[in-house]
Amino acid sequence: MARVMLLAMRNLVRIVLPLVLVAFLIPSIRAQPATSIAWTPDILFTGSPCLFRVNSPSLTGVTGTWQGHELSFFQEPKDPDSWYSLAGVDVGAKSGSYELTIELIQQSGTKTIRRTIDVAPAPYKEIPLTVPQKFVEPSEQEQKIIVADQQVKRRIFARSANSPLWTGSFSPPLKSAPRTDSFGTRRIFNGSLVSVHRGLDYRAKVGTPVRAANSARVLLARPLFYEGNCVILDHGLGLMTIYMHLSEFKVREGELVRRGQMIALSGETGRATGPHLHLSVRWQGEYLDPAKLFSLNVPRPVQP
Ligand SMILES: [Zn+2]
Known part of the structure; x- marks a missing residue:
């Protein structure tokens, strides 16, 4: 009799207990979807x-x-x-x-x-550079232009679309390889002024076609004091790409552009130490490494 009881107990543990546990677990799995x-x-x-x-x-x-x-x-x-x-x-x-x-x-x-x-921390370098003295100590007249430029940029930077305009990953604006160590360097202009280089420089002969890194709206296409001829593209959700020192514009403000579309020709206008393209990536006021953006696999968003 005792043996029968023992067997019954064993069966209870072996069969009924797991069922009870499963019955308890399933609802809690349902209530907590995996995130x-x-x-x-x-x-x-x-x-x-x-x-x-x-x-x-x-x-x-x-x-x-x-x-x-x-x-x-x-x-x-x-x-x-x-x-x-x-x-x-x-x-x-x-x-x-x-x-x-x-x-x-x-x-x-x-x-x-x-x-x-x-x-x-990224290992950014420090490099000395020489530019015309007006870019280090701008005159009173030039300072007025700089202040006006800042107001224009502040207005532009506040105008990002509230849905994504990009159509997948971002691509470089030029075929040539960038100077990979140029992003983030601390630059000492003419031995005194220090500024962090918040973009990537591409060697480019004057007149090289510059292409949109992704689909966007052209928010700015005009000359500025430091940036020279400058294009700012808005990709939506606070993300913008900025192209500087251009020789010629190929787009107008307000226009929509596709990834790879020619937007300008490169040049050496503004505070440039020779012909090159400067590209900045700006997200909600933060400056990001363009080379790292190009290596990100960005999904194509659902069209609203
Ligand atoms: Zn630069």
Whole structure:
């Protein structure tokens, strides 16, 4: 009799207990849909652009904050569970740990997820340069032009479209290789003025065709004091590309351009130390390494 009882107990443990456990676990799995948060590149440096990806089923929206910026998320046509945001870390940011906050918007309410992301220091160099003295000590008249330029740029920079205009990954504006070490260098002009080089320089003979890094709206195509003939393209969601020292414009302000479309010819206007193209990538006021943006795999957004 005792043996029968023992067998019955064993069967209870072997068969009934797992069933009870499964019955408890399944509802909790259903209530907690798997959410993953990832970013590329895996390791962020000062000056890195960055693509955040949130994957979670049945969301109605995603928002977030990163280093004091609001993140705007977009989706690609093939994957309704993935949400992306193109962001970055300024070239002049301090290295260290930063918090990424993501808000998942669901029918039932909003859920907040936090991640800590390390930003490593990039090894930027210091180089001396010589330019005409007016660019180091501008005259009173030139200072007026510089102040007017700053107002124009402030207005332009505040006008980014609130949906993405890009159509996939970004591509270089010229076929020639950039001077890869030119981004982020601390430059000492004429032995005194120090400024961080917030773009990438391409060697280019005057008159070389310059192409749009991605689809965009032309926000600015006019001469400025330091930038020379300058084109600013708005790719939406706070992301812009800036082309400087041009010799000739091939687009007008307000025009829409496609990736690869010729927008200008390169030159040496403004504060240039010789013929070259200077390209800057600006996201919500932060300056990012263009070369790193070109190596990011950026999804083509759903057309609104
Ligand atoms: Zn430059």
